[in-house]
Amino acid sequence: MMAEENNIESREAQIAISSRVRLARNIDGIPFPTRMNAGQDETIINRVWESISQSSEAVSKNLVLMKIGRLDPIDRQILVEKHIISPDLGESKRESAVIISRDEKISIMINEEDHLRIQCIFPGMQLDDAWQLCNKLDVLLEEKIDFAFDKKLGYLTCCPTNVGTGIRASVMLHLPALGMTGYIRNILEAGGKIGIAIRGIYGENSEASGNMFQISNQVTLGQTEEEIIANVKNVASQIIEQEKLLRRELYNQNPYRFEDRIYRSLGLLSNARIMTAEESLKLLSDVRLGVDMGTIGGINMETLNEMMLVTQPAYIQRLAGKTLSPDERDIRRAELIRSSLRND
Amino acid sequence: MMAEENNIESREAQIAISSRVRLARNIDGIPFPTRMNAGQDETIINRVWESISQSSEAVSKNLVLMKIGRLDPIDRQILVEKHIISPDLGESKRESAVIISRDEKISIMINEEDHLRIQCIFPGMQLDDAWQLCNKLDVLLEEKIDFAFDKKLGYLTCCPTNVGTGIRASVMLHLPALGMTGYIRNILEAGGKIGIAIRGIYGENSEASGNMFQISNQVTLGQTEEEIIANVKNVASQIIEQEKLLRRELYNQNPYRFEDRIYRSLGLLSNARIMTAEESLKLLSDVRLGVDMGTIGGINMETLNEMMLVTQPAYIQRLAGKTLSPDERDIRRAELIRSSLRND
Numbered sequence: 273m274m275a276e277e278n279n280i281e282s283r284e285a286q287i288a289i290s291s292r293v294r295l296a297r298n299i300d301g302i303p304f305p306t307r308m309n310a311g312q313d314e315t316i317i318n319r320v321w322e323s324i325s326q327s328s329e330a331v332s333k334n335l336v337l338m339k340i341g342r343l344d345p346i347d348r349q350i351l352v353e354k355h356i357i358s359p360d361l362g363e364s365k366r367e368s369a370v371i372i373s374r375d376e377k378i379s380i381m382i383n384e385e386d387h388l389r390i391q392c393i394f395p396g397m398q399l400d401d402a403w404q405l406c407n408k409l410d411v412l413l414e415e416k417i418d419f420a421f422d423k424k425l426g427y428l429t430c431c432p433t434n435v436g437t438g439i440r441a442s443v444m445l446h447l448p449a450l451g452m453t454g455y456i457r458n459i460l461e462a463g464g465k466i467g468i469a470i471r472g473i474y475g476e477n478s479e480a481s482g483n484m485f486q487i488s489n490q491v492t493l494g495q496t497e498e499e500i501i502a503n504v505k506n507v508a509s510q511i512i513e514q515e516k517l518l519r520r521e522l523y524n525q526n527p528y529r530f531e532d533r534i535y536r537s538l539g540l541l542s543n544a545r546i547m548t549a550e551e552s553l554k555l556l557s558d559v560r561l562g563v564d565m566g567t568i569g570g571i572n573m574e575t576l577n578e579m580m581l582v583t584q585p586a587y588i589q590r591l592a593g594k595t596l597s598p599d600e601r602d603i604r605r606a607e608l609i610r611s612s613l614r615n616d
Numbered sequence: 617m618m619a620e621e622n623n624i625e626s627r628e629a630q631i632a633i634s635s636r637v638r639l640a641r642n643i644d645g646i647p648f649p650t651r652m653n654a655g656q657d658e659t660i661i662n663r664v665w666e667s668i669s670q671s672s673e674a675v676s677k678n679l680v681l682m683k684i685g686r687l688d689p690i691d692r693q694i695l696v697e698k699h700i701i702s703p704d705l706g707e708s709k710r711e712s713a714v715i716i717s718r719d720e721k722i723s724i725m726i727n728e729e730d731h732l733r734i735q736c737i738f739p740g741m742q743l744d745d746a747w748q749l750c751n752k753l754d755v756l757l758e759e760k761i762d763f764a765f766d767k768k769l770g771y772l773t774c775c776p777t778n779v780g781t782g783i784r785a786s787v788m789l790h791l792p793a794l795g796m797t798g799y800i801r802n803i804l805e806a807g808g809k810i811g812i813a814i815r816g817i818y819g820e821n822s823e824a825s826g827n828m829f830q831i832s833n834q835v836t837l838g839q840t841e842e843e844i845i846a847n848v849k850n851v852a853s854q855i856i857e858q859e860k861l862l863r864r865e866l867y868n869q870n871p872y873r874f875e876d877r878i879y880r881s882l883g884l885l886s887n888a889r890i891m892t893a894e895e896s897l898k899l900l901s902d903v904r905l906g907v908d909m910g911t912i913g914g915i916n917m918e919t920l921n922e923m924m925l926v927t928q929p930a931y932i933q934r935l936a937g938k939t940l941s942p943d944e945r946d947i948r949r950a951e952l953i954r955s956s957l958r959n960d
Contacts, residue, residue, distance in 0.1 A: 528889050528890055528947050529889075529890060531889045532888055532889035532890040532950070535887040535888060535889055536883075536884055536887055536888050538887055539880075539883030539884050539885075539886060539887030539888070540880055540883050540884070541883075542883060543879040543880055543882055543883030544876055544879060544880050544883070545872050545873075545875045545876035545879055546872055546873060546876040603872050606876070
């Protein structure tokens with residue numbers, strides 16, 4: 273038995289993968305993107321980029337503008353896979369763009385559902401930092417741009433569910449114990465009742481989607497940004513505690529069965545010659561759990577995070593330098609996973 | 617791709633695992649074991665052992681006598697698992713015994729269905745050698761003992777299916793390609809029509825039983841021993857050729873899928889913490905195929921042959937030095953397999 277009880281307790285479980293805050297904003301006097309006239313899309317991109325270029329704030333120096341229409345389809349898809357832009361923006365017929373920081377923590381989508389979607393993403397549980405950076409960008413832009421704002425309602429947005437603060441705060445959690453045992457279903461239901469949405473990142477079936485879940489606020493109105501963030505953090509912390517408890521319980525019930533599952537998944541990842549995205553997500557979830565609990569040694573969490581990208585089709589094709597058929601991707605994916613594990 | 621076509625062709629596939637010949641003999645003037653009087657069982661053991669002890673033949677010097685009743689149940693079970701004695705002899709209520717050579721090539725069962733079952737087992741395809749050794753032992757014993765013999769019928773045996781030569785010649789074959797594709801069913805049917813029995817060693821479901829099959833003669837009467845052996849060899853060779861063809865075909869159809877299967881099985885064997893006998897037989901069959909075809913390097917065939925024993929319950933308990941529950945055996949089995957693969 274490699275994992276001792278003490279080991280498990282002493283480790284801080286890396287259950288929170290990332291924290292994200294995004295603000296929806298629209299420019300006063302221009303219709304929402306769905307109703308814009310030809311040319312207005314271009315105008316918005318120029319005004320936003322100008323405001324940033326003219327800013328003296330240090331944060332604005334590291335930003336680059338990418339016009340979505342000028343990216344090749346694989347690069348566009350990679351931005352989607354990295355959660356830097358939404359699938360909708362990737363497929364947009366309008367002139368649209370994204371402003372990204374070199375470290376990819378900041379991404380400002382232009383002409384998605386709203387004129388602006390200011391997003392900041394941080395690793396682990398860092399919702400406050402993500403919010404502060406978002407707020408700084410919001411203030412910076414508001415120096416030059418009048419955002420559509422109603423004294424009673426707050427910021428106006430295309431979809432009424434975003435009106436008010438326009439904020440969406442979310443935490444991505446890895447919840448394999450809740451997923452394996454099926455308890456995640458109770459949590460999904462309970463979340464809805466307290467204004468918190470909980471959903472699988474890669475699809476509805478939690479096992480098949482690597483047990484990755486996003487916890488986010490549903491309400492944007494009638495609460496301050498700080499209250500909303502505190503609420504998401506609070507719910508996420510409670511879910512993390514439940515996940516930790518359940519991991520211990522699963523392990524203690526039958527340590528051999530627990531380790532057997534983890535090591536079988538590692539064995540398949542390090543040996544398979546063909547691997548679908550779905551299977552790799554499922555197996556990586558087990559291995560991440562094993563590394564987190566100290567059952568498996570010698571594998572870096574960073575490597576596992578990078579391997580989550582390898583599960584995605586466009587990223588694999590970018591590495592291959594060419595378009596690949598689904599069968600070819602499954603072979604390449606298996607190769608990439610094996611070589612990552614060998615290097616670790 | 618590790619296995620090149622040339623590699624596959626140049627290798628002599630180790631499809632024949634072992635060759636065995638056994639002769640059924642009974643002592644003239646004493647009833648068959650099923651109808652013996654009390655004390656006659658003991659008499660037979662003594663007469664056979666005396667004949668061997670008094671022989672001047674070199675082969676007799678390496679033989680030891682084991683009384684079945686004096687063995688503990690685990691040792692008895694190990695002899696069954698090694699195919700040295702039959703399950704019936706292991707559970708016999710009569711006084712029974714087995715005479716074994718140190719290299720375990722010779723085993724003479726006493727008071728099984730017949731008074732004597734003279735068995736010789738050799739690795740690979742060596743039916744002629746097995747027959748010659750059996751014949752030498754038969755001649756040696758016949759110098760001192762009159763066997764029940766009828767001029768018309770030949771040697772008399774308890775079961776009429778053995779009357780005549782009393783010979784059963786068999787070859788154990790590993791037939792994963794025939795097993796995987798299901799073509800083995802045609803071969804099982806065809807065998808019956810030409811007086812050859814083909815059956816799974818570890819049970820009827822070929823996949824679950826590691827794709828190990830025994831090819832043996834059904835007829836013991838009206839043919840010489842040499843004819844019978846030539847017939848079994850001939851059928852076994854034809855089956856081996858079909859297996860080889862099918863292996864190439866399976867590989868060429870989709871090398872990645874072929875290697876994927878082999879390596880996944882290797883990955884599970886080298887990583888699992890719990891493994892049933894059935895699963896280990898199935899996975900070992902894949903790995904043996906991979907080693908045989910040159911897909912997997914660095915694993916010794918001898919190791920794989922030894923690992924087949926680890927799949928069996930008594931052998932595992934002997935190694936553990938104590939009785940184990942089925943769950944404990946599954947854990948110990950996984951440990952033993954991992955350590956064998958690490959050492960290789």
